[in-house]
Amino acid sequence: MNTGKGVRLIDVARHAGVSMKTVSNVVHNYQHVTPQMRERVQEAIEQLGYKPNLTARRLVTGKTGMIALAIPEINHPYFSTIADAVVVAAEARGLRVIIEQTDGKAERELAVLRDREAGLVDGVIFQPAKVSSLEITEVQQGTPLVLLGEAAMPLSVDHIMIDNVEAARVSVEHLIGLGRKRIAFLGAVVEDKAGATVRRLAGYQAALEAAGLFSDSDLVIQVQDFTPGAAMAALSQAIEAGLKFDGILCRDDRFAVAALQALRAHGITVPEEVAIIGWDNTELAAYTNPAASSVAPDKTAIAEMAVDMLIERMNGFSGVGRHRLAPFSLAIRESAPTLSSS
């Protein structure tokens, strides 16, 4: 009998008077096992309370059954929803998820890719914030990888995002449909050089031009960083400097919340005087006052596409990077309602 704490395969085998491999076959539901043998082994398993040791199994198979999800911060309404969706999607496919926070720091993002210790996970889903496409290709070691978001998308790596240009276009179109003529963009974040901002601005401008509206660069409001405080300060300053506008497309829901606060502080009504659309459709948007309309990426779809693509890679697919667009919609709420109720 085994002296340690755990019951091993060999303990079960001896107890049932069979070989280890037969027990293993029963555990794995291997088809060529006679019913009576299966029953005998099953009984031994239950009597001894045997639980397979995953670590040992992994050492032999070389698979961990785990994937990593690396995101800037868990404690962010968008990312926590993505994390939720990825965990659910992975679980449905028999995988477990380790969540890694990069804090949006380049160094930590690289650490995720470099994979200091091998064999922790079979693959990685990664939403970068700082690291460039080039750095990713240089550092990536052959561990299956799927990228999320707009920050980096090297041609060689699988990647998923929503069509930001189109989403921005649709949003601005919605504002125009409400009769708005001077629509601002909050905001162009200084540290976000190559990412979402450019695409969203492109869609923003395209919609304006398509409607024959003048796109005034003063209406593109610069924000120092990603905090709501910075957005509120930037917008307040613009208002106080005399900027006039009747609609705002916000870079994310936190900025939308900041915009609501800034407008309220200046006695400007929403949506009467200014209509607002946020981005990400997080819980925040539903709970503000007034509730905020928001671009709604299909987070479940993103997660499922990501996990599926990752599994294909883990199963040996090695084609060039696939770049997919996930669906999105526009969640309509009070801050930029439909025309009928406006």
Next chain:
Amino acid sequence: MNTGKGVRLIDVARHAGVSMKTVSNVVHNYQHVTPQMRERVQEAIEQLGYKPNLTARRLVTGKTGMIALAIPEINHPYFSTIADAVVVAAEARGLRVIIEQTDGKAERELAVLRDREAGLVDGVIFQPAKVSSLEITEVQQGTPLVLLGEAAMPLSVDHIMIDNVEAARVSVEHLIGLGRKRIAFLGAVVEDKAGATVRRLAGYQAALEAAGLFSDSDLVIQVQDFTPGAAMAALSQAIEAGLKFDGILCRDDRFAVAALQALRAHGITVPEEVAIIGWDNTELAAYTNPAASSVAPDKTAIAEMAVDMLIERMNGFSGVGRHRLAPFSLAIRESAPTLSSS
């Protein structure tokens, strides 16, 4: 040379012309290695790009270096903050975290407890919602476990929460200090039988009685479930039934948001006519309009206490369950400001 993909310890050993154990010693910074030997091995490690295989290491040591955090849902502002804090605390102590969502289902909660035997993680931090103290003791088999929250706290298991009675008392005291006389509690959730509600109600009542106020059971508002919608419906119904009150202590921030919406829908001003205090001090509370005061559990402290207690258990401590109270404060915002600004 190794035919497979990974460079192994033995490959490094041969390359450097030393034994495997010496390489292992260098990797582990074992002190009794001569500097020149260390350098020689280090060079081989770098030349070959060796990464230790965690799975193999685990099989030998029996430690995984990972802990599980089991919570009802990641995508909830309170739990995502806790998750954040636990990940940070664990990482600072050299541990990685697997996050498991139980969806608040008893079945999944039990699965979490049973699962540990499989050697996936070295310990579990678990915030139960449904499972009883008895069930936990029955299923738990000596694997390190630390419980969070108010739902279950078997004597035999380590446990952390804030002093709910005291927190409720302080909150109601604050409302009384603002001159409020009829203070409601939103809400007593039907399915939460033995948990937080009882404690918070006790503190609520204690504060009322200490101030010589009548505690009217009509002011304890029943809510069907934990969704904001249910809370909003319950409060709206109470208002329409003619219930009068000038302050509300809410069970959590989502309820506080719901209360704000219900009051607004009925044209009742906050904080002038009704002052509101939420619970958990999540991001939501800061972003509502008006911003909501909220009971603020010290989430960092909770996470650090939990990880530290778990590590002690993992290191062999086997005393009786320790029950600790984590600090909390009252985050004051517009919905129930300080007297001077009210």
Next chain:
DNA sequence: TTCAAAATTTACATCGCTGTAAAAATTACT
């Protein structure tokens, strides 16, 4: 009944690393 083919079961090497105990090299002390 006999023998080849197919279905079950077995024995054991192997995955990559670490712990142990022993060997070798170095240092310290008469």
Next chain:
DNA sequence: AGTAATTTTTACAGCGATGTAAATTTTGAA
């Protein structure tokens, strides 16, 4: 210099499961 004490390095047996190939039993056809 000679021997004991100490430090450094080595050899190799596991950790607990699975994959392979061989051994055994069962089945089917002649």
